Amino acid sequence: MKLDEAQKITEGLIFAAPYPVSAHDLATILELEPVLVERIIERIREDFNDKAIMIRNVAGGYQFVTRPEIAPWIDKLGRPLVNAALSLAGLEALAIIAYKQPITKSEIEQIRGVRSDSAINTLMERELVVEMGRREGIGRPILYGTTDKFLMHFGLKSLEELPSRPDFTKLGETVE
Amino acid sequence: MKLDEAQKITEGLIFAAPYPVSAHDLATILELEPVLVERIIERIREDFNDKAIMIRNVAGGYQFVTRPEIAPWIDKLGRPLVNAALSLAGLEALAIIAYKQPITKSEIEQIRGVRSDSAINTLMERELVVEMGRREGIGRPILYGTTDKFLMHFGLKSLEELPSRPDFTKLGETVE
Amino acid sequence: MGYLVRLEIFEGPFDLLLNLIERDEIDILDIPIAKIAQEYLVYLKQMQEQDLVISGDFLVMAATLLQIKARMLLPHNPEVVATEDEQDPREELVGRLLEYKFFKEISTLLVDKWQLTATLYPRVVRRGEKKDPIYTNLIGDISIDQLAKLYEQVLQVVDDEDPVQKIHRRVSLQECIARVRQRLLAVKEGTFTELVTVKERYWVILTFLAVLELVRKREILAVQDGEFGEIYLQINPEYEEEIS
Numbered sequence: 001m002k003l004d005e006a007q008k009i010t011e012g013l014i015f016a017a018p019y020p021v022s023a024h025d026l027a028t029i030l031e032l033e034p035v036l037v038e039r040i041i042e043r044i045r046e047d048f049n050d051k052a053i054m055i056r057n058v059a060g061g062y063q064f065v066t067r068p069e070i071a072p073w074i075d076k077l078g079r080p081l082v083n084a085a086l087s088l089a090g091l092e093a094l095a096i097i098a099y100k101q102p103i104t105k106s107e108i109e110q111i112r113g114v115r116s117d118s119a120i121n122t123l124m125e126r127e128l129v130v131e132m133g134r135r136e137g138i139g140r141p142i143l144y145g146t147t148d149k150f151l152m153h154f155g156l157k158s159l160e161e162l163p164s165r166p167d168f169t170k171l172g173e174t175v176e
Numbered sequence: 177m178k179l180d181e182a183q184k185i186t187e188g189l190i191f192a193a194p195y196p197v198s199a200h201d202l203a204t205i206l207e208l209e210p211v212l213v214e215r216i217i218e219r220i221r222e223d224f225n226d227k228a229i230m231i232r233n234v235a236g237g238y239q240f241v242t243r244p245e246i247a248p249w250i251d252k253l254g255r256p257l258v259n260a261a262l263s264l265a266g267l268e269a270l271a272i273i274a275y276k277q278p279i280t281k282s283e284i285e286q287i288r289g290v291r292s293d294s295a296i297n298t299l300m301e302r303e304l305v306v307e308m309g310r311r312e313g314i315g316r317p318i319l320y321g322t323t324d325k326f327l328m329h330f331g332l333k334s335l336e337e338l339p340s341r342p343d344f345t346k347l348g349e350t351v352e
Numbered sequence: 353m354g355y356l357v358r359l360e361i362f363e364g365p366f367d368l369l370l371n372l373i374e375r376d377e378i379d380i381l382d383i384p385i386a387k388i389a390q391e392y393l394v395y396l397k398q399m400q401e402q403d404l405v406i407s408g409d410f411l412v413m414a415a416t417l418l419q420i421k422a423r424m425l426l427p428h429n430p431e432v433v434a435t436e437d438e439q440d441p442r443e444e445l446v447g448r449l450l451e452y453k454f455f456k457e458i459s460t461l462l463v464d465k466w467q468l469t470a471t472l473y474p475r476v477v478r479r480g481e482k483k484d485p486i487y488t489n490l491i492g493d494i495s496i497d498q499l500a501k502l503y504e505q506v507l508q509v510v511d512d513e514d515p516v517q518k519i520h521r522r523v524s525l526q527e528c529i530a531r532v533r534q535r536l537l538a539v540k541e542g543t544f545t546e547l548v549t550v551k552e553r554y555w556v557i558l559t560f561l562a563v564l565e566l567v568r569k570r571e572i573l574a575v576q577d578g579e580f581g582e583i584y585l586q587i588n589p590e591y592e593e594e595i596s
């Protein structure tokens with residue numbers, strides 16, 4: 001397959017997929033090396049420089065989105081606002097789950113210092129968080145973790161993109 | 177507003193709209209004459225000539241779609257697997273179509289004694305049967321016939337290889 | 353007449369504590385516990401005066417602060433301090449505060465990220481835009497000969513029912529049983545509805561009787577989806593083996 005042809009197909013695949021497509025999936029369909037696919041995506045990025053849409057790398061895949069500067073115009077289309085803001089409580093719980101998943105409700109509450117049932121429920125309703133099974137042991141408490149929708153909603157490539165967490169266990173040393 | 181800017185916004189609007197947007201709607205949002213909007217859309221069409229996606233005028237509006245030539249590739253993306261076998265109704269309709277093609281729906285129904293819409297649809301979905309044009313005459317009903325896929329599946333080189341019906345000849349004798 | 357001070361609402365005791373520490377520009381690693389405990393209690397008192405519900409979590413923290421304060425006031429044993437590092441009574445609290453502070457900062461980062469993402473519109477994938485499925489079982493195990501046989505069966509019904517005979521000729525139960533048996537042998541399984549090729553009361557009853565008879569003879573197996581549900585029929589594999 002010629003590079004130009006591969007590029008065109010890649011463009012079409014990214015456009016048509018109902019979710020962000022990973023380089024791996026693209027490579028499988030195109031029967032090319034993932035490294036080559038990433039080079040192709042760079043070429044597409046350049047070719048769309050003067051267009052209203054651009055490629056975004058999110059939730060482990062690639063997706064076409066409109067450029068931020070035309071957002072005010074798109075708003076006029078009256079697309080339902082899916083991204084209603086979250087409460088502070090919801091954001092705190094989400095931040096904790098993102099870093100410490102899989103995590104139980106009582107562990108979240110210990111960090112936040114307050115009950116978090118309704119915060120967690122809201123996160124689940126909005127599909128930002130899901131139950132990931134249960135922890136072995138007394139009471140077999142439910143474990144929570146974040147979803148791909150969380151990554152997409154917040155424009156994250158993966159959880160690694162979040163700033164790394166200072167190690168609190170070493171605190172004893174610093175206090176001294 | 178400059179033409180280039182209007183073009184970019186139009187591109188974004190067509191891309192992001194949840195339905196095909198009409199020139200009228202675009203004109204309202206952009207506060208431009210509909211005639212000008214149509215000229216802008218022509219420009220977008222040209223600009224996307226070398227891209228995998230193009231503007232289609234459908235249902236009174238414009239939308240971006242992938243080009244037909246890359247459809248086979250798009251098809252490979254996340255198609256669900258269905259393992260259900262063909263129903264008895266589907267098999268009956270298939271047998272009738274195989275032997276009596278080209279045949280209309282009402283002829284199939286006459287032979288089977290029951291409505292066969294869903295059976296025929298299933299066969300078309302599975303690409304075992306296709307529309308082969310229309311019969312001349314009242315209502316110009318659609319004619320159905322079997323596909324190459326049908327032949328391939330049964331390992332037949334052509335329709336002549338279908339097992340012959342012994343009763344065809346017998347039928348003639350008895351009628352006589 | 354008292355005056356109302358609008359109290360800031362805090363997410364929890366850590367949120368309040370952190371706010372006090374930041375307001376007073378205190379080093380979080382060296383919290384003057386007596387001072388902070390005092391301010392914390394003042395805030396709780398104000399909440400009480402304004403009839404705000406003070407959750408138990410706030411009270412637990414108050415108790416913790418007072419406990420740490422008491423431990424800090426205990427005279428140190430100079431010998432112990434000199435030889436071993438005695439644990440600072442604030443250590444656990446500071447650890448938890450730092451951890452909470454980190455996640456609070458992450459929440460504001462998430463807000464920033466969200467605001468940016470909200471300006472990037474992806475395409476709306478319409479619900480009708482479902483992908484065509486790939487049929488992994490296109491026809492089943494049926495061979496072309498079985499398909500031909502099935503065709504014979506279907507035609508036979510038609511032949512039997514030429515316009516003249518249709519009204520007068522009635523198929524016998526024995527004939528109907530033979531027909532149902534043959535059809536199921538050809539296709540292995542199907543539904544009752546599919547068997548009734550002519551939707552007339554006579555045919556429905558006759559076919560039903562035929563099915564009952566074949567079930568009784570254990571030639572076919574039948575399962576129904578509850579009352580008035582579809583009846584699923586299958587040729588009994590044992591019977592099939594027997595006759596082959």
